[in-house]
Amino acid sequence: MDAIRGGEHMTGRPTIKEVSKIAGVSFKTVSRVLNNEKHVSEETRRRVEEVVARLNFRPSQAARMLAGRRSFQVALLYDNPSPYYVYHIQAGAQQRCTELGYRLLLQPVDSQAAGLVADVMALVDEAHLDGLILSPPVTEIASLLDALDARGLPYVRIAPGIRAGAGLATTMDDVAAAREVTRHLIGLGHRAIAFIPGPESHVSSANRLRGYREELEGHGIAFDPGLIVAGDYSFTSGSEAARKLLDGSPKPTAIFAGNDDMAAGALAMAHERDIAVPDQLSIAGFDDSDLAKAVWPPLTTLRQPVRELAWAAADLMLGEHTLGSQLVLNHELKVRMSTGPARVKPIT
Amino acid sequence: MDAIRGGEHMTGRPTIKEVSKIAGVSFKTVSRVLNNEKHVSEETRRRVEEVVARLNFRPSQAARMLAGRRSFQVALLYDNPSPYYVYHIQAGAQQRCTELGYRLLLQPVDSQAAGLVADVMALVDEAHLDGLILSPPVTEIASLLDALDARGLPYVRIAPGIRAGAGLATTMDDVAAAREVTRHLIGLGHRAIAFIPGPESHVSSANRLRGYREELEGHGIAFDPGLIVAGDYSFTSGSEAARKLLDGSPKPTAIFAGNDDMAAGALAMAHERDIAVPDQLSIAGFDDSDLAKAVWPPLTTLRQPVRELAWAAADLMLGEHTLGSQLVLNHELKVRMSTGPARVKPIT
């Protein structure tokens, strides 16, 4: 016998009818007050609100969903291995939804699963969703986008890759951001700058690589494939990539990793080999995750406005907007101690 | 005009009545099949299930909540600044709830807020919750526990401090765990072992301090208040505590921090002062968070079964249990490179 049985816990719950009786109005009028509709006299409104507060009345979401055309409920879909990323995406979306009177369902999904589209549509039906927020890489599943479009269901994407210009979206400029990091390293005198891109499944990987390359070439530095070793956004992959780069040729004086986890991996490899950072090797990351400030030396990185992207996504979908359907948010270079002038002490 | 208006998206949604019509039975029979009730002939069941699958029918959660006595919906309350902790607590609870057919609402709260109890009870009413999972420090709010008890609402607590023996709970033994870490350090020859406890608001802080102290005294090593400097579980506070410890007297040969964030902070301070870890100073953490493996050298720490604690909490509340109402999960010491033999090279 499980603990949930019995269910006598609905005891105290008042309903709209009890409120209306005490306030001396019809329950329809209480409904008007609750929904902030026009055409309620100031005095009636005040009286109803007083009773609502006194009884601690909260309308049943289930009844509203069933009777009304809107559920005031949306879901955030995510499938990201980074606790840091998920935490902040959740926080941003949650905050804006709460402010706007929506409940947000936080829904982890498996973007590789065959049944993904069916599962999401099941959620849409069961929960009567009014809309969806998609975070990468759920943003890249064409069949899901098609199903949502066919259904006419509103959704916003955060940092989408495919169909980037279509529909509602919030993004940052990965290309420009990667150029900034690269420019910072070039400015410190580095010429042999290695880059560790992320996995191909993420659009951000290709965009950051492109920014790195464009900036190099803008400064007349030839792109050298020997300085590129891909990772998969994990710490371990960053470590392995750094090992290959340090063993390869040409020897880099700086490593720019596509995210902070990989930068931390590269940094660990430098420590393991007694390579001084930044005196012998500069290392830069991307994201400005919690990790960036927790390693030694703290990482130079590019702050991605994760929380803001999710906040703005919710706002774009649920708020009162006339301005547009796409929003590009600002990033910011964070210079810390892991980058410094080139070749103070060459690697031996 | 916002994107959500219009709401023509319910178009395709089939109902239980349409299913029943196609299957040639009453809609009550469909309901029986959906709820896995007895007394449905095998053939009828099969026919209904076939139609359900073909139409991709999903029952409205709202209608079930309204008509039934159970909502099949529970909430996880959390108020923890650690993305790592929140991510794994969510994952564990989410998994078990999904397996058992419950929807889990992930609800961040402000445990310091005056209106907390009212807000939670509002959630209970609005969402018709069948139960709640409380994670630290939400577990410690007596007024909330009282309100839930008064309402007769089932809840489980993860690692509770107050009223620890009462009600449903999953925990780990912080005292024994801290003793294990301390024993490891003593076994390496350390005698001047500093400890950085967390904030007093968390019960785990006091328990880990107690374990540290008990183990020392069990080995005939006097407890020295000069080797205790408190932090608040943050990286920065760990760094500051380490600074004071390294400047104070007696000089520690090992530092045991109450969590990994503070251990990482202590490690950064050692790097800043060019103190070799572990040759001159051993550092141990607690949690085995992602951080533990991302810093250099990787931290010796104690694995707290965060995900399992949440999984078991959901299971305890929703599953079929007869065994008991409290569950103590196992922890595990993870020895990595940040700890080593004492005084190989004394700090100068």
Next chain:
DNA sequence: CTGAAAGCGCTTACAG
């Protein structure tokens, strides 16, 4: 094993 009736607590659409 199966079904017809009543009702959950609200919103909608229609009156006045």
Next chain:
DNA sequence: CTGAAAGCGCTTACAG
């Protein structure tokens, strides 16, 4: 500005 009726899509309690 306010109200009475109908109904959302299910489960419950009662019959057969």
